[in-house]
Amino acid sequence: xxxxxxxxxxxxxxxxxxxxxxxxxxxxxxxxxxxxxxxxxxxxxxxxxxxxxxxxxxxxxxxxxxxxxxxxxxxxxxxxxxxxxxxxxxxxxxxxxxxxxxxxxxxxxxxxxxxxxxxxxxxxxxxxxxxxxxxxxxxxxxxxxxxxxxxxxxxxxxxxxxxxxxxxxxxxxxxxxxxxxxxxxxxxxxxxxxxxxxxxxxxx
Amino acid sequence: xxxxxxxxxxxxxxxxxxxxxxxxxxxxxxxxxxxxxxxxxxxxxxxxxxxxxxxxxxxxxxxxxxxxxxxxxxxxxxxxxxxxxxxxxxxxxxxxxxxxxx
Numbered sequence: 001x002x003x004x005x006x007x008x009x010x011x012x013x014x015x016x017x018x019x020x021x022x023x024x025x026x027x028x029x030x031x032x033x034x035x036x037x038x039x040x041x042x043x044x045x046x047x048x049x050x051x052x053x054x055x056x057x058x059x060x061x062x063x064x065x066x067x068x069x070x071x072x073x074x075x076x077x078x079x080x081x082x083x084x085x086x087x088x089x090x091x092x093x094x095x096x097x098x099x100x101x102x103x104x105x106x107x108x109x110x111x112x113x114x115x116x117x118x119x120x121x122x123x124x125x126x127x128x129x130x131x132x133x134x135x136x137x138x139x140x141x142x143x144x145x146x147x148x149x150x151x152x153x154x155x156x157x158x159x160x161x162x163x164x165x166x167x168x169x170x171x172x173x174x175x176x177x178x179x180x181x182x183x184x185x186x187x188x189x190x191x192x193x194x195x196x197x198x199x200x201x202x203x204x
Numbered sequence: 205x206x207x208x209x210x211x212x213x214x215x216x217x218x219x220x221x222x223x224x225x226x227x228x229x230x231x232x233x234x235x236x237x238x239x240x241x242x243x244x245x246x247x248x249x250x251x252x253x254x255x256x257x258x259x260x261x262x263x264x265x266x267x268x269x270x271x272x273x274x275x276x277x278x279x280x281x282x283x284x285x286x287x288x289x290x291x292x293x294x295x296x297x298x299x300x301x302x303x304x305x306x
Contacts, residue, residue, distance in 0.1 A: 117253070117258055181247050182208075183247070185247050186244045189244040
């Protein structure tokens with residue numbers, strides 16, 4: 001019964017990555033808000049299991065939901081010389097993690113924000129990243145805000161207080177009109193059942 | 205709201221057919237019982253699943269228990285039969301739900 005209600009509006013795709021019936025996964029989108037202030041650097045996204053190498057710009061980016069990624073800053077002159085596109089995956093990884101000319105951030109980016117009910121109006125979670133500084137091999141990037149998008153087109157922006165704790169999205173609950181179904185209908189049914197039982201007992 | 209109403213209507217019809225198949229009398233009355241029972245349990249179960257506790261098995265168990273009590277009272281039958289009807293009805297709707305989603 002409850003299963004029918006939940007299953008009826010699921011798409012088969014929901015089963016691809018073992019999502020519980022009636023739920024949906026909200027993945028993170030990211031955006032480097034001030035990348036244009038660092039024109040002498042190439043910013044690279046590298047993660048496990050992927051991407052091996054993705055060059056970032058000021059656009060929104062995302063990646064495979066089960067990946068964990070990091071951002072690296074490579075001076076443009078170095079980038080043009082090393083020809084990363086000709087390296088294999090392990091060479092890219094070796095270069096990004098050990099080369100003294102590469103600035104690394106210890107900020108780890110996750111693919112999944114959370115799993116919510118399929119009826120939850122939450123649609124997206126965009127994390128805004130700000131490059132604070134690049135000093136030798138140290139790249140300081142911080143999460144500044146998260147922008148949640150909802151099915152009604154509204155957005156909800158929340159600042160990061162602690163870097164590794166994403167502020168929760170607003171739980172708006174069901175649309176007001178749906179309370180006719182969720183609340184009014186069962187109350188009405190219970191009243192009718194009670195009245196019917198009382199009437200039946202009195203008739204006996 | 206259609207995504208709430210459609211499963212409600214389908215559930216009422218399916219559970220009515222199962223109750224009628226077992227009881228085999230007074231279909232009009234049995235349809236009203238199915239309407240009342242599912243109007244009580246389905247909205248509350250859906251709300252609870254979506255906003256409080258998203259565990260389908262637990263939700264289904266609670267629904268089977270509550271519907272057993274309601275069936276026992278409305279059908280004036282013993283608890284064992286009411287439980288069997290409830291279990292059968294909810295298993296069928298669950299299986300149909302799974303098949304529809306595939």
